[in-house]
Amino acid sequence: MERSIESINESIGKGEAVVLTAQEVCELADRGEDVEKVDVVTAATRAIMSGTYVILSFPVDAPCSFLRAKEVYMNGVPAHVGPCPNERLGILDLMLFGTDHSLDDHHYGAGHLFRDLAAGNPVDVRVVTDNDVTFTTQVTLEDMPYAMMYGTRHAFKNYSAFVNTSDDTVSSIFHAIDFGPRLTEATISGCGQINPVKNDPLLKSIGIGTRILMNGSEGFILGSGTRSAKEKPNLTAFADMHGMDPEYMGGFFTSAGPECIVSWAVPIAVTDPSVVDAIAERDRQIKMSVMAVDKRACVGYSTYGDVWEDVDLEVTFDPKECINCALCEPQENCPMAAISFDGDKVKLDRYACFNCGLCTTLCVGDVFTGNMGSINFELGDHSANVPIVLRQSDKKRALELSEKLKEKILEGSFKLTQMVEHIQS
Numbered sequence: 001m002e003r004s005i006e007s008i009n010e011s012i013g014k015g016e017a018v019v020l021t022a023q024e025v026c027e028l029a030d031r032g033e034d035v036e037k038v039d040v041v042t043a044a045t046r047a048i049m050s051g052t053y054v055i056l057s058f059p060v061d062a063p064c065s066f067l068r069a070k071e072v073y074m075n076g077v078p079a080h081v082g083p084c085p086n087e088r089l090g091i092l093d094l095m096l097f098g099t100d101h102s103l104d105d106h107h108y109g110a111g112h113l114f115r116d117l118a119a120g121n122p123v124d125v126r127v128v129t130d131n132d133v134t135f136t137t138q139v140t141l142e143d144m145p146y147a148m149m150y151g152t153r154h155a156f157k158n159y160s161a162f163v164n165t166s167d168d169t170v171s172s173i174f175h176a177i178d179f180g181p182r183l184t185e186a187t188i189s190g191c192g193q194i195n196p197v198k199n200d201p202l203l204k205s206i207g208i209g210t211r212i213l214m215n216g217s218e219g220f221i222l223g224s225g226t227r228s229a230k231e232k233p234n235l236t237a238f239a240d241m242h243g244m245d246p247e248y249m250g251g252f253f254t255s256a257g258p259e260c261i262v263s264w265a266v267p268i269a270v271t272d273p274s275v276v277d278a279i280a281e282r283d284r285q286i287k288m289s290v291m292a293v294d295k296r297a298c299v300g301y302s303t304y305g306d307v308w309e310d311v312d313l314e315v316t317f318d319p320k321e322c323i324n325c326a327l328c329e330p331q332e333n334c335p336m337a338a339i340s341f342d343g344d345k346v347k348l349d350r351y352a353c354f355n356c357g358l359c360t361t362l363c364v365g366d367v368f369t370g371n372m373g374s375i376n377f378e379l380g381d382h383s384a385n386v387p388i389v390l391r392q393s394d395k396k397r398a399l400e401l402s403e404k405l406k407e408k409i410l411e412g413s414f415k416l417t418q419m420v421e422h423i424q425s
Contacts, residue, residue, distance in 0.1 A: 003039065003269070003270060003271045004271060005269055005271065005416050005417070005418045006418070008039050008040060008269050008271075008416060009415060009416055011039060012039075012040075012409060012410070012412070012416075013412065017039040017040060017409075017410075018037055018038050018039045018040075019038075019039060019040040019041075019042065019406050019409050019410055020038050020040075020041060020042070020406070021041070021042050021043075021194070021399070021402040021403055021406055022041050022042065022043040022044075022193060022194040022195075022198075022199050022268075022279060022402060023193070023194055023399055023402065025038060025041055025279045025280065026193050026279075026280065026282055028280075029279075029280035029282075030282075035276060035279060035280050036270075036276055038270050038279070039269070039270055040267050040268065040269055040270065040409060040416065041199055041267075041268040041270060041275075041279050042265060042266070042267055042268070042402040042403075042405040042406045042409070043194055043195060043196040043198070043199045043265070043266050043268055043402060044191070044194055044195075044196065044263065044264060044265040044266070044398040044399070044401040044402040044405065045155050045190075045191040045194070045195045045196065045263070045264050045393065045398050046191070046248060046261065046262075046263040046264075046393060046394040046395075046397045046398045046401065047159075047189055047190065047191065047261070047262070047392055047393040047394070048173075048189065048252050048259045048260065048261055048392045048393075049098070049151060049153070049154045049155075049260060049261070049262040050098060050099055050153065050173070050259060050260065051098075051151055051152040051153025051154060051225060051226060052097075052098030052099075052110075052111075052114075052149065052150070052151055052152075052154070052260045052262055053095055053096060053097045053098060053149075053150050053152070054095070054096050054098075054110075054114060054147065054148065054149045054150070054241065055093070055094070055095050055146070055147075055148050055150070056079075056092070056093075056094045056095075056096070056144055056146065056147050057084075057091065057092065057093045057094070057144065057145060057146040057147075058091065058092060058139055058143050058144040058145065058146075058147075059089075059090050059091045059092075059143075060090060060091070060092055060125060060127055060137050060139070061090040061127075061135070061137070062090050063088060063089055063090050064088045064090070065090050066088075066090070066127075066129040066130075066131075066133065066135075067087060067088060067129065067130055067131065068081075068085050068086070068087055068129065068130045069081050069086075069092055069127050069128070069129060069130070070128050070129060070130045070132075071127070071128035072092060072094055072125065072126070072127050072128070073103065073125070073126040074094075074096065074113055074123050074124070074125055074126075075102060075104070075108065075112075075113050075116065075123050075124055076102035076103045076104030076105060076108065076124075077096060077100050077101070077102045077103075077108070077109065077110050077113050078100055078103065079092075079094040079095065079096050080094065080095040080096070080097070081093070081094060082095070092125075092127070096110050096113065096114075097110060098110045098111055098114070098259070098260030098262075099257075099258075099259065099260065101257050101258055102258075106257065107253050107258065107337070108251065108258060109251045109253075109257065109258025109259065109260065110251070110258075110260060111249070111250055111251030111252065111258060111259060111260030111261055112250060112251030112258065113251075114149065114241070114249055114250075114251075114260070115246045115249050115250040115251065116246075117140070117141045117144075117147070117241060118141065118215065118241060118244040118245065118246040118249060119246040120140055120141060120142070121140070122138045122139070122140050123138065123139055123140065124136060124137075124138055125137050125138065125139055141241060141242060144241075147240070147241040147242060148238050148239070148240060148241065149214060149215070149219075149238065149239055149240075149241050149244070149262075150236070150237070150238045151214065151225070151235070151236060151237050151238070151262060151264075152225055152226050152236050153225040153226045153227060153228075153234050153236075154225060154234060154235055154236070154237065154262060154264060155195065155196050155197055155225075155234055155235050155264045155266070156189075156190060156195075156197070156232055156233070156234045157195055157197035157198050157201060157232060157233050157234070158190055158192075158195070158198065158231075158232060158286055158287060158288055158289075158304070159188075159189040159190040159232070159288070159393075160188075160189065160190075160288060160289045160290065160291045161186050161187070161188045161288055161289070161290045161291070161302060161306075161307070161375045161386075161388075162174040162175070162179075162186065162187045162188070162290075162291050162292075162293050163183050163185070163186050163290060163291070163292055163293070163299070163375070163384075163386055164179040164180060164181055164182070164183070164184075164185075164292065164293050164294050165182070165183060165292040165294055165295070165299060166181055166182075166292075166294035166295075167181050167182060168181055168294075169181055170293050170294050171255040171256050172254070172255060172256055172293045173254045173255075173256045173257070173259055174187050174189075174254070174293055174392065175187050175254060175255055175293075175390055176252075176253060176254055176255060176333055176334075176335040176356070176358050176390055177255050177333050177358075178255050179255070179293055179294075180389075183379075183384055183386050184386070184387075185361075185386065185387060185388075185389040185390075186290075186374070186375045186386040186387065186388050186389065187388070187389065187390040187391070187392060188288075188307050188375070188388055188390075188391055188392065188393070189391075189392040189393050190288065190304065190307070190393055191308075191393050191395050191398045192283040192286055192304030192307060192308045192395070193281065193282055193283045193286065193304065193308070194395070194398055194399065194402060196212075196235075196264060196265075196266035196268065197233050197234070197235065198278065198281070198286060199268045199275065199278050199279045200268050200274075200275050200278060201233070201274070201278050202272070202274045202278075203233070203422065203423045204271065204272035204274055204275060204422075205268050205269045205270070205271055205272065205275055205419075206221060206235070206266060206268065206419075206423070207221065207419025207420070207421060207422050207423055208221060208222060208223055208419055208420045208421045208422075208423060209221065209417055209418070209419045209420035209421070210266070210267075210417060210419055211267070211414070211415065211416065211417040212237055212239070212264060212265065212266045212267075213239075213263075213264070213265040213266075213401065213404075213405055213408075213414075214237060214238075214239035214244070214262065214263070214264055215239065215241075215244040215245060215248045215249040215262060215263050216243065216244055216245035216247075216248050216263070216265075216401070216404075217239045217240055217241065217242070217243030217244040217245075218239060218240070218243060218414070219237050219238050219239025219240065220237060220238065220239075220417075221235055221236070221237045221266075221423075222236045222237055222238065223235070223236050223423050224236065224423050224424070235423075237264075247351060247397070248261075248263035248397060248401065249261055249262060249263065250336070250352075252335045252336065252354060252356075252392070253335040253336075253337075254335065261354070261394075263397065263398065263401055264401075265401040265402055265404065265405040266405075267405060267409060267414070267416050269416055282305070283303065283304035283305045283307065283308045283309055284303050284304070284305030284309060285303065285305075286303055286304040286305075287301055287303060288301065288302050288303055288304050288306075288307070289301055290302055290375060290377050299377075299379055300377035300378055300379050300384065301377055301378075302375050302376055302377045306373055306374065306375050306376055306388075307373060307375075307388065307391075308373075308395060309373075310371070310373070311370075311371045311372060311373040312357075312370035312371045312372070313355060313395050313396040313399075314355050314370070314396050315348075315353065315355055315357060315359060315360060315368055315369070315370045316368070316369045316370055317348045317367065317368060318366060318367055318369070319345060319346050319347070319348075319367060321365045321366040321367045322344075322345075322346045322365060322367050323364070323365045324344050325364065325365075328341070328346070329362040329363070329364075330358070330359035330362045330363050330367070330368055331346075333358060333362060334358065334359060335354065335356060335358065336349075336352045336353060336354050336356070337352065338350075338352040338353040338354075339359065346367060348368075354391075354394050355391065355394050355395075355396050355397075356390050356391050356392065356394070357370055357372045357388070357389070357390060357391050358389060358390045360372060361387075361389040361390075372387065372388040372389065372391070373387075373388050374386055374387045374388055375388060
C-alpha cells in the first residue's frame, strides 16, 4: 500500500479520492466488493463520555472590581477556579467537569451547560470573591475569548453492556432509572462498527495531531486516554467550543445524576493494510464485555451484533396511540426531557431525543415503539438472553456525523492532517 496523507489530500483536491463512511464500507464488504480502493473512511460515535471537561476564560466585571474569585457557579454548576488567579483583572479562568451537577437543579449538569453555551443561550454566573462578596452576571459563548472542550477518555473502541445480577435494584450511571434485578434488563454503550478506533485499532492512521470533529467543531487528537488498554483503547482530544453544534452534545440524566454527551467524527486514511482489515469488520465480530453493575465485574461476553444488527436506530413515535395515563412513565423518566404534553397531546422533541429507547420499554401503549434487541451471553453453565432497555450511544446521529465529515472532506472544507507522532498503546 503506497498511499500517504499527502497523496490522499492531492487526490481529494483533484476529485479522484474515494471517501466513504464506515457504514458504507461495511456494506461494500457485504456485497463482496473490494474495500482496498477506499482512500478515506469517515467514522463516528456519539455517547455518554464521562471523561469530559472544558476550560473557559472570560471577563465578568471591570478591572479592580474584585481581587480574585474564590467560588464560581454557572447555572448552578460549580466551576473550579484557576489555574490563573487573574488578580484584579475582573477575568475568570475556569475548569468545569462534565460530571459536575447543578446545586440548583439535580436534573441539570455540566453537559446541559455545555449544550446551552453552544446554543448561544445566556448562562447565569455567580461569583464569590476571596473576601466573601457575591455578585451575579450573565454570559454567552460569544463573551468568551477562550472556550475549549477536552476529552480525557473518549471514543472507546468497544465499551460494555451492563446487567444487574443481584436481587436488588441498583442506582447507576449506566441506567436512567434504577437497574432492575436478576438479569431482567441490559443497557449498552458503543457504536460498534462505525467507531473511529474500531476502524484503526492499531492506530496506524490516527495519531497525535490528527484533525477530528468534536461535536461538529474541528479539533485535534492529543494521544491515548485514561484507562486506555490494548483490549479497550480510547483517545484524548480537544476542540474549540465556538464551532460546536448543540445537537451533537448535551446532558443525559441517569439514576446516579446527569452525565455528559459528546460526539466524535474522525477521518481514517487508509494508508496501512491493518486499516483495510479493520474497516470491513462487522458488528457481529466486535467483542463486547457484559458487566454486572452490582459488582462492576465482567460476567460474560457478547458482540455488537446483538446491539446494532436488525434493530431500530430511531424511536417510532405515534401520538395517536396515547391513552393518557395518570402518570406518563416515558415523560417522567426520559433522560433528555424530550417528552412533553400540550394539554392532553403528547409531544416528542426529536432535536433533544437521544434515541436511547427507554420510552419504548416504559410506554404501556404504543406511542413509543422500537426493536431494541437483546444481549446473549454464556453465564456459568447456562445461556442468558437479556433485553436491552436503554442505549447510551446514539448510532443514528453518529451515522449522520460520519456522512457530514465525508461531505466536508469531498468539498475541501476539512483537510486531513499528517500525525506528529504515533500513539503508544
